[in-house]
Amino acid sequence: MECRLDFERGNIVRRNSVIFIFWSLIIGSVQELLLGKEWQYVLNYSSQGLTSIPRDLPSSAEGLDLSLNQISKINGDDFSSLPHLMFLNLSYNIIENISPESFKSNPELECLDVSHNKISNLSCDFLDFTPNLRYMDISFNTYTGMTLGDAFRSVIQLEYIALSGEILLNKDFESLADIQLRTVFLQLQNLTHYENTSLNCLNTQTVMITVTNRQTDVEVISDALSIAEEVTLLSVKNTSDYLYQAFEIQKGQKKKKASQFTFINSEMSWGAATDTLNVILNSTFIKHLYAYGFVMLGSIWEKKPIPKTSVESLTIRKASVTNFFFFQGNLYDFFINIMVKNLTIAETPIIHMTCPQSLSTLQMLDFSYNSFSESVFSKNETDCNNLTNLNTLILRGNQIQQIQKLSSRTKYMTSLKYLDLSSNSLKYESGTCHWPDSILTLNLSSNSLDHLVFNCLPKYVQILDLQNNQITTLSGDVFSLEALIELNLGSNRLLEIPHCEGFGKLGTMLLQDNSLYTVSLGFIHSCRNLTVMDVSNNPFMCTCNLKDFVSMKDQYQIEFLHWPLAYRCSYPETLNGLLLKDFHLSELSxxxxxxxxxxxxxxxxxxxxxxxxxxxxDIPWYLRMMWQWTQAKRRTVAIRHQDVPDGLLFHAFVSYSQHDSVWVKESLLPNLEEDQSFRICQHERNFIPGKSIVENIISCIEKSYRSIFVLSTNFIQSEWCHYELYFAHHQLLSENSDKIILILLEPVPQYLIPSKFYKLKNMMTKKTYMEWPQDKNKHKLFWANLRAALQIDLPTEVMAEPNSDAEGLLNEDTQHMLNHL
Incomplete structure (x- = not known):
């Protein structure tokens, strides 16, 4: 046997081309049993030119590969530093001797490969310390006889063993009689002597034999059929005689055990191949026939009769022909008309298949990874009306392009339930498709289909796989798949989750690896039966919309596949890689x-x-007063840059009712005239005797920078106060300046002002007035505001104040008038 197992990074690597397919059959089971868990620490010293075992190996290693070196001897302490060693590959060295105590410190060893060395006997005393050994390959060494030592009795968990030799005797395998094996591989290509029933000591499920292609094979094959459920022959060369004789021997025996027969890497002519198949197909105990790596030699001209058989399944993989000039109909007709239930012809470069000539027993056809086009079976769609029992058709990995044309080829397959058209080049543009109504599962993954394919689907399909296509959107009003319960749209180009208007019974929706940035929950109202979703590995933009989507998982009791590790934020950049389960936004935001x-x-x-x-x-009052003060200061600054009008002698003329004189004399005048800051014109002391009241009022207003009017209910009732206001307002209009200051001594409602005082009403409406605050804390700001309004630089001459004598010279009429002020 020219192969080995290379354990590296927890995987088995196959390096032999001669029986590569053999290892592909058993390797799955080896990995399941020996490598079911991921190795934590594997050391690879393969092809390092080593002559001995390295001494600096870390004690935590679980695997060690020392293949393809020049190691000649295994000593008792070579692996003492590896207490956790579970597999060891010593193949392709020059080892002659393994010390009995070599694995004394390795009780966990499960896999040992010492093939392709120079071991001369099979005593294998070192096995006494490997009670957990499950796989052992000791083939291709220098021993000729295959007598196993008593040490094999201790490896009670052994499941796989590979041996080779030239002589096989009855008692060679007695030490394995009590061990339940799974697979025994015997490299007997160089076998020179075989003693009948030598295999009867083996208790195994599978026997794999590299045959000699000589008469010796007859007894070996016959014994193998008697002891194992599965018999595999490797490297059968262009002969059927030995098989015929082996099967004839079995006919006369009551002990017939094998139900599965396999050929690996066989080469036969057309005649020998059909004769061999007839031998096996005519047997009464073989139920499953496999051929891997089958090569057809020569041409195929002769048409062979179709055998009757009790075989249920025929599988041919990786078959080829050496002569391409042959009548293909003979080949295709032979296989399609065999009365089996399951027929597989896969990974074979055939481009066509004929239809059965009569009602076929076929229930499953697997033509995956061939070279079929949409014209598979026949050019005429009515020719394939004998496949009415077919319920499974697999055309994966072919060269089919037109889905519409292929649908017509299945039209008469009235029992077809499962159809696999994945990994082709399918497209659909328009036209009517003719699928049988029986199709329940349809696999269209890995093609070139877009959303139009929904117009070309079996109407009763329940499971639909459309992953890895070019679908960007779905429109439910175009199609109706009311029976659909599972839809796989993974690895497409969807930007949003589709609604379920066209498939109301949908329970499973798979949307992994699409382009879903944001997710709207609008689909949930139409997908009322949805229980399983897969939206993993999408470039989610973590926003408020996504927050609602995450909460949907619990709110609607939907199972999210691959949650939570496959659900991460992609945008914004600050959240890239964050798990959706850790993404939170407040309800407020x-x-x-x-x-x-x-x-x-x-x-x-x-x-x-x-x-x-x-x-x-009372902040508004303060603000208003501050505003008035600011405006007054601004005007004062502006006026200072102007020339003071001639004739101004007073800062202000005060007009008030006689009833308010107390406030004027005790509050207004003292606060303005203190320190002689301002000159105030007051009628009692500044009216000139001999002049009329009107003349004095006009004169005082003209000589004053401003006119202050103390407003109150008394003021409103005073006729002369109104005159003064009238004259001041007249001057305001004529000079186009703002010279009037209104001080509201008490609240005066508008409705109390007589209509004849319309000027006062207008001024109180349009002009800002100053209110006398009752709160003493506000008085300082009031006076500051008033002073700011009166601020102006007047000539230094001071008008002589009328004395008491002058005041006494006022005539009675004048005094009477003043009493009304």
């Missing part, structure tokens, strides 16, 4: 109404509170 309420409510509350506070603290 995602709910516009709540967000507005959260913003507006505090603003409203603060506004109301500020308003109440302002009212309680």
């Amino acid at each position: 995602c709910n516009l109404i709540l967000l507005l309420a959260a913003i507006l409510c505090p603003i409203i509350i603060v506004t109301i509170a500020a308003t109440i506070l302002c009212i309680r603290l």
Whole structure:
């Protein structure tokens, strides 16, 4: 046997081309039993030119590959530093001797390969310390006889053993009689002597034999058929005689055990191949026939009769012909008309297949990875009306392009339930498709289909696989698949989750590896039966929409496949790689109404509170007074840059009712005239005797920078106050300046002002007035504001104030008028 197992990084690597397919058959089981878990620490010293075992091996190693070196001897302490060693590959060295205590420190060893060395006997005393050994390959060494030593009795968990030799005797395998094996591989290509029933000591499920292609094979094959359920022959060369004789021997025996027969790497002519098949197909105990790596020699001209058989399944993989000039109909007709239930011809470069000539017993056809086009079976769609029992058709990995044309080839397969058309080049543009109504499962993955394919589907399909296509969107109003319960749209180009208007019974939706950035929950209302979803490995944009999608998992009791590790944020960059289960946004940031309420409510509350506070603290009054003060100061600065009008002697003329004279004399005048800051014109001391009241009023207003009117209910009732206001207002209009200051001594409602005082009403409406505050704390700001309004640089001459004598010279009429002020 020219192969070995290379254990590296937890995988078995196959390196032999001669019986490569043999290892592909058993390797799955070896991995299942020996490599079912991932090795944590594997050392690879293969092809290093080593002559001895390295001494610096880390004690934590679980695997060690020392193949393809020049090691000649295994000593007792070579592996003492590896207590956790579970597999060891020593193949392709020059080992002659293995010390009995070599594995004394390795009780966990499960796999040992010492093939292709120079071991001369099979005593194998070192096995006494390997109670957990499950796989052993000791083939291709220098021993000729295959007598196993008593040490094999201790490896009670052994399941795989590979041996080779030239002589096989009855008692050679007695030490394995009590061990239940799974597979025994015997490289007997150089066998020179075989003693009948030598295999009867083996208790195994599978026997794999490299035959000699000589008469010796007859007894070996016959014994193998008696002891194992599965018999595999390797390297059978262009002969059927030995098989015929072996099967004839079995006919006369009651002990017939094998139900599966396999050829690996066989070469036969057309005649020998059909005769060999007839031998096996005519047997009464073989139920499954396999051929791997089958080579047809020569041409195929002769048409062979179709045998009757009790074989249930025929599988041919990796077959080829050496002569391409032959009548293909003979080949195709032979296989399609064999009365088996399951027929597989795969990984074979055939381009066509004929239809059965009569009602076929075929229930499963597997033509995967061949070279079929959409014209598979026949050019005429009505020719294949004898496949009415077919329920499974697999055409995976061919060269089929037109799905519409292929549908017509299946039209008469009325029992077809499972159809696999994956890994082809299928396209659909338009036209009517003719599928049998019986199709329940359809696999169209790995093709070139877009969303139009939904117009060319079996109407009662239940499971639909469309992954790895070019579907960008779905429109449910175009198609109706009411029976659909599972839909696989993984690895497409979908930007959003499709709705279920066209398939209301859908329970499983698979959308992995698409282009889903954001997810809208609109689909959930139409997909009421949805229980399983796979939206993994999509470039999610973690926003508020995605927050709702994550909560849907629990809200609607939908199972998310591969949750949570395959669900991560891709955008924004700051969240790239974050698991969706760890992505959280507050309800406030995602709910516009709540967000507005959260913003507006505090603003409203603060506004109301500020308003109440302002009212309680009379802040508007302070602001208004500050504004008036600011404006007054601004005007004062502006006036200072101008020339003071001629004739100004007073800062202000005060007009008030006689009833308010106390406030004027005790509050207004003292606060303005202290330190002789301002000159105030007052009628009692500044009216010139001899002049009329009107003349004095006009004169005082003209000589004053401003006119102050102290407003109150008394002021409104005074006729002369109204005259003074009239003259001041007239001057304001004529000079186009702002010279009037209104001081509201007490609140005066508009409705109390007589209509004849319309000028006063207008001024109080349009002109800002100063209110006399009742709160003493506000008085200082009031006076500061008033002083700012009166600020101006007047000539230094001071008008002589009328004395008491002058005041006494006022005539009675004048005094009477003044009493009305």
